[in-house]
Amino acid sequence: MIERLRASALLPFLAVILGLIVGALLILVAGKNPWVAYSAMVEGAFFGGNAFGRTLEKATPLIMGGLAVAVAFKAGLFNIGGQGQLLLGAAFAAWAGFTFDLPMIVHIPVALIVGGLVAALIGAIVGGLKAYRGTHEVITTIMLNFVLGNFTDWLASRDGPWNDPEGGALARTPLIADSAQIPRVGGLPTGFLVAVGLAVLCWWLIERSTFGFEIKTAGLNKNAATYAGIGVNKILILTMAISAFLAGVGGAIETQGVTNRFEPGFNTGLGFDGITIALLARTNPLAVVPAALLFGAMDAGSSLMQSQARIAPEIIAVIQAAILFFIAAPTVVQYITRARNVSSEDDGVRLSAGWGG
Amino acid sequence: MTTATATTSPTVKATISKYLPWAIALAVMFAILFAMSWDSRQTEAVGAATVRAAAPLLLGALCGLIGERSGIINIGIEGQILLSAYCGFMVSSLSADASLPTVISLILGVVGGVAASALVGFFMAWCAVSLKMDQIIAGTVVNIFALGFTSYAYVQGRTQPRYPNWTVPGLSELPFVGDVLFNHGPLTYLAFFCVVGVHIALFRTTWGLRTRAIGEHPGAADTVGVDVARMRYKNMIIAGAMAGLAGMLLIQSASAFSRNMSNGKGFIALAVMLFGRYRPLGVLGAALLLGFFTALQSQLQFNQAFDIPPQFFGMIPFLLTIAVLAVAGLAARPPAAAGSPYEKE
Known part of the structure; x- marks a missing residue:
């Protein structure tokens, strides 16, 4: 062992x-001097102030984006649309956060799930187009990145329905209710635990469940899967929906645990990093967690590296x-x-x- | 051209499904152009902007096409475009600082940009052929590296000379067509020559036959004496040069480098390649269509023709592309050996 x-x-x-x-x-x-740079990076990622909390905070959306790409890969689907799905999840979680008035124990999961489900709906459309119209998911997810980016921009913009009335010219939504904010325990973000829990769940789904077996079979050989009586079209739609759901929840955790509102431009690039993380983890859902921690630590440490070593x-x-x-x-x-x-x-x-x- | 990719004998249905999307797209384009033709200057503006927007997508898609036809999936086009734009800009800028004549510094810039991207093509061939690395990973490495490196190395405030506009004598005097087709920067013309060139090379020359062979059935190509590895290296370098030109097109229109200036164009090019179903002329149609939607979007926004928020205009090209593909319902069949390294037996 x-x-x-x-x-x-x-x-x-x-x-x-x-x-x-x-x-x-x-x-x-x-x-x-590389030594000065790297010691600043390590300090910024793990020691001093709230460094480790920031590492976990940075790693969380990476885990979710990585899981989204990894799960889709298992069914032979390439989801390049994590970026758009993440933005959608972040925006709709904000909406659920500032609209409803619920006790915390209900409000947090409701907002997370609203963010995830709206993204999942987009994923299901992508999967459906692939299954029934043969439209390549790489095309649709790339195009949807631009569509959803624009759409969420509009939602929070000054002409948009969710603009913060107190924000002046700023494009942002109002703050979400306290009851929707994911709390910190001892300075550490608990949203990270949600992401790790979902990673374990994904691993179980792929490696231990019948559905996961069907996903992998469809991913390895569609014809064999059909021959074995697996509804490949259903698998494509469901897998793409799950994948987008994970990216959407990633955005929701960002909104509820970090930014506390949706602000366009705040989450740029996070979705694309998911591809890197999934590849680094060789599409293994459990390996996504350490891969995301590594990159999250580097991201968290980079700002101290900039201020101390001017890099x-x-x-x-x-x-x-x-x-x-x-x-x-x-x-x-x-x-x-x-x-x-x-x-x-x-x-x-x-x-x-x-x-x- | 038609027999090259069809595996079964072309039936009427297959023919219809092949040309239907183009028929729809052409009909849409003409309908909109017709509706706008009451103002010929606007129609001309949209036409010229279509050509400008299509050119980089065209070259990016050709880069992907040559690679994949040879059996190597390239999702690093975005990185190649960005890196070549940076390198080309730096070469032009530095040589202009050294007070070389404008023409020379522009040419050096193009050479530098194209060389940088060709080098990346060589790197990807090394990953795919010699290291037998997963090609999706190789492309992702290129994308992250290019964004990181160009942002790290970029210093604000540099400038470079502008590219001239070349008007084709005589032809540019033609009504409508003149302004749309014959009044562009030099690299824009080059982009369209590349499409025709790649089309002829791919379907009419020995090189093309071998390229298609190593993408479809490398074992068979090997049996008749084609050096699969060498050919894949060579083609990835040529393909890289195409993406390099795409990057220089961005510099041609902006006259300066800016952080992440490719802004997803390499990924859109990937979509254009799939939309064009791995055929140069298909790619031409797809790039023109997407370019037209983009041009139309900015013209409508400029006119304030409809009272809708600007973000919705921004969605138009992408939503229309999805719609055309979904209605047409066509799936691209990639070359059979794309994605897998060739193991000699």
């Missing part, structure tokens, strides 16, 4: 080290790209580090398999 864990943790560990070395080289080229936070993305590359290229890692038995834990799912429709 220990040996297996060591074997499966070796590659990610080496990949992170190599990624940080790539980043250090770039920092050196810019004439700065633009965008370098984080370069390091993350390098880490993803090394994880996917065990032969390169083996070549550079001379480590033995570096193997990727491959579950045999080829991510590009879903491309064919």
Whole structure:
């Protein structure tokens, strides 16, 4: 057991080290000190003030976006629309948050579920178009990113129905009710626990339930699935709805746990990061959590790195790209580090398999 | 062209389903153009804007098309466009600082941008062919890297010389067509030549036959002596050059780099490629249609023709694209070997 864990943790560990070395080289080229930069990053991510809380806060939407992409991949679907679905979830959770007046124990889940379900509806449409009209989900989800981005912008804009009357010219919704805000316990955001719970649930759904078996079968071979009596169209619609639901809840947690209102432009890019996280975790729902924690910590630490070492936070993305590359290229890692038995834990799912429709 | 992708003998139904979306799209375009033709200047403006908006999508989609026809799925087009825009801009800007003549610094910029993106194409081929890495991951690596690197390295305040407008002598005097087609920046013309070039190359030359072969059945191509690995490398570099031109088109119209200036165009190009069903002429139609919707959207917004919020105008191109695809109900069939590395037996 220990040996297996060591074997499966070796590659990610080496990949992170190599990624940080790539980043250090770039920092050196810019004439700065990588040691100063990285110690600031670690301090900003884990120590001092509310650092660790911020790491968890940053990791939460990454977990949700990662789960959304990972679950869709299992059915051979590529959901590039996490961004739009996340925005939709964030906006509708805000609406449920400032409209209803409910006790906290009801209000929090209601707002989360409203955000998730509206996104799921969009996902079901995408799945339905794929199942019955053959429209490629990559096209529809990309297009919907722009549609939903514009739509949520409008909702909160000055001409929109949900604009904050006290916000002046600002495009934002009113603050959500206290009863809809996800509380912090000792400075730590509990929304993170919701995300981890959903990760475990996804793992159970995919790996232990009959439905998950059907999803995976449909993802590996549609014809075989149909032959075995699995309703592939139903699977496509439901999986896409679940995937979008997860992204939507990710947005809802952002609204209810971090921003406490919906503000366009606040959540930019979070949806796309989900693709990276899912790939980093090799579409395993449980591995999504550590992958998101790693990237969340880097994001959280980047602001202290900027103020202490004067290094633009965008370098984080370069390091993350390098880490993803090394994880996917065990032969390169083996070549550079001379480590033995570096193997990727491959579950045999080829991510590009879903491309064919 | 038609026999190239059809696996079964073309039936009447298949023919209809192939041309139906284009018929619908053309009908819509003409209906709207007709309705606007009471003001010829507006119609011309929309026409010219269509061409301008379509050009980068066209080149981005060609990049994806050449790669996938050769058996490599490329979702890194967005990153290639952004990176080439940055590199091309920096080369132009620095060479203009070194007081080189404007023409030279513009040409150097284009060369620099195209080379940067071609290099990324080489990198992706290395990932897909030599490392046998998952191609979706390789593309994502490129996308994150490009956004991170260009934002990290970009310094505000730099400028570069403007691109000239080339009016084609004689042809630009033609009524309507002249302003729509023959009054653009040099790279815009190049984009449309590329489509025709790729179409001819893909379906009329040995290179094209081999490219399609290594995308559909690399084993068979290998048997008759085609070096699959080498060919995939070569094609990814050519494809990268196309995306590089797309990036330079963004610089041509903006005359400066800005953070994340590709703003999803590489992903839209991906959609255009699928919409065009992996055929250069199909891609041309899809890019023009999307470009037209985009141009129409900005003209309507400018006219304040309808009293609806600007965000709804912004949705128009994307909603219409989904609608056209859903009504047409066509599925693109990718090349059979796309996505899997070739293992020699």
